[in-house]
Amino acid sequence: AQSVAQPEDQVNVAEGNPLTVKCTYSVSGNPYLFWYVQYPNRGLQFLLKYITGDNLVKGSYGFEAEFNKSQTSFHLKKPSALVSDSALYFCAVRDTFSGYSTLTFGKGTMLLVSP
């Protein structure tokens, strides 16, 4: 079975500082990994994905994520945080072991960027 863990319920960072939101996963085959962001009273918005290739993936709004197979991690990063980045962030995984599978989401991490 596939699963995702986001070990931090909340991450606090000052504006202008780098941010990291952590994600680890568990799959039987190769993972397809995704990051989404959710603003209040809105749906989830796709940020970036890792399918194969370079371990560093760049996405929307200056976000990037690093895939680490040995540590089964896919941490979301941004070099310089903005107050407007404050939102709920979800990591998600799809296992390719047994054909098509649904997308499983982590519990989410609230990112708070202070001015």
Next chain:
Amino acid sequence: KAGVTQTPRYLIKTRGQQVTLSCSPISGHRSVSWYQQTPGQGLQFLFEYFSETQRNKGNFPGRFSGRQFSNSRSEMNVSTLELGDSALYLCASMGGDHFSYNSPLHFGNGTRLTVT
């Protein structure tokens, strides 16, 4: 291109009633998934439809059902509502063919269901 549209945005129902939620996917998308989001349980997968066929189903009781029409629009129905069904229900569509494992989901803004 228009995004995923969910109607209504807000619903208030009484315990024991039933409710139907609607979702119009992005034009050309044939896959529609439904998720329940609550503060305690996070995002829980309900079911997914692809070209009118249910492709996957989550671990929810039979009171939760769905369907997809030939134009890819989807509805989900919850019968005999319980207080615990209060949640944000999110619909997401996905492009590509039956084996598009690497495509992201595109979400609507959800329907906020409150059961009193």
